[in-house]
Amino acid sequence: MLVREVVEATRRARPRQVWRSRVAIGVAVVFAVGTAVRVVGAENGAFLVPLMAFTPYFAILAVVALAIVAVVRSRAAIAIMLVVCACLAWCVVPRAVPGDAPAGGRPLRLLTTNLNGGRGDATVIVDLVRDLRVDVLSVQELTWSAREQLAAAGLGALLPYHVGRAEFRGPEGSGVYARHPLKERTGLFQPVGHHMPVVEVALPGGPAVEVVVVHPVAPVPATVPEWEAGIAALPPAPTTASTAGPAVASASGLSRVLAGDFNATLDHAVFRRLLDTGYTDAAAATGQGLVPTWPMSRRGRSLPPLVTIDHVLTDARAGAVSTRVYDVPGSDHRALFADLRIGG
Template structure:
């Protein structure tokens, strides 16, 4: 009697599954490298400086990659992506969590900052915002002579009669500040690198407050070193003298190391402190706004109780309003 013998071949992992796991691990390593750049503040050059602006979106992509790694059952990729997701959550999520601003006390100071897109921002909208929000100090970037005339015609000087303006005929260079209370221009505080950045002291009831209009150049390929110098040379937070407010288009997000170093001198970002740090302000053109590069930052003697990000027709930026409380 003949017996058929069944020869069993050794079970082999399918080549396609192996390559999927290897690919998942390789992509996870790339995510880890990107996270290390952000953690270490290692961004430099024309590629990484713009890319680090999108760290919050990188975090969303990391979550999706974690799910993909789990689907292909790559233990190495899952382990790496879990570490990446924890790090990115630690970096990004605090900006969406308010920091107990209800208990803030001090003199009220309402600040509005807006980039006018080379004088194209709608003047009547600016004046309406100043009136509706009861603004005390208005910081404007990319102010032109023609736009200054339109703002005056719309009634801005009736609401904010004091001004220090440095407009230009066209382009992004001009800046200015308007206020409800008398202003005194200060010089010699720092050497601006970029566009006009006037410094003023506003004689508010209870004591003066110093305001710096911020607008370094954008970090496009030809100006990355100038951009870094422009943010890096902004004056550090003081502990004595008049409380200092920096307001404007920083062309930097909370993920840029040079901006974080500035905050590390003693400043607080008003939007992040009120849970609005992930609300984007730019661009406002053919695509929705993606990144938050407009800021109001305060030294340790001021605190934000509310921040609003507002549309401004004609501009490629959204306006930013901060309701502050200032202690003498």
């Protein structure tokens, strides 16, 4: 009788185990497809492009899923999830590991901030400029009223040189403020999106440095193609004799820094293609690439920042010593500070 009961219990348990194993494999396949989309850069459309920004959270969920399928003891699902976790770790972990800091070069202390249609607190921004001894301030969503508020808060005494275009309202305006003389440059690229000024900063001790204020449109359903075109249109990193023979991509031959709200993370394929031209993300290089910068607030509700869409990119002749983010009341973006060293 006892043997018969054991056999019947085993027969009843077997279908449940098969069902659990099939579910585990199905979950693993879903994670595998999502990971493949990220690795090969196949995201497209109004659904996948925004989701790609949450890849670090997807990686955390993958680890949880691996633990669950291990409990289920589905060998196939475990094997799939091990590969998934390894691929996602390869994508995500390096941006949290600091690299070697530049050994020398001229300091360039840069702060970039999105004013959220001019709502960002001008006094806080000017205090940051003063406390961090900022040399260059890159501003997005600069409005007429915000420009006046920055001036009233004393920005002109700290950064007396300015190039840019403010707007009455909305996200289109952008500008650059600097401690050293500026020269506006035209013809470097054709911006797609909002106003993106290019300036040459007369940094002491050597050649000037090109700074590009970056602000493509956000990838909402109606503007995903324009968003992708905006990032693809950004100028590639300038090549030098030491990195690419005699060819020089920059007509000026100057080191180039891109700073602003890219509306893209390190997981978007179009942004990675820009990096592949020779840029380095300053936050990722200093182990801060997973620190989120958006959103801080919206429609009166306080939200924790979730994704990293504000960046400072340097070419091969520059590097970052440190990066930090700061809250700016009234703005839905954190301000990003980068302490750079410019070679040459």
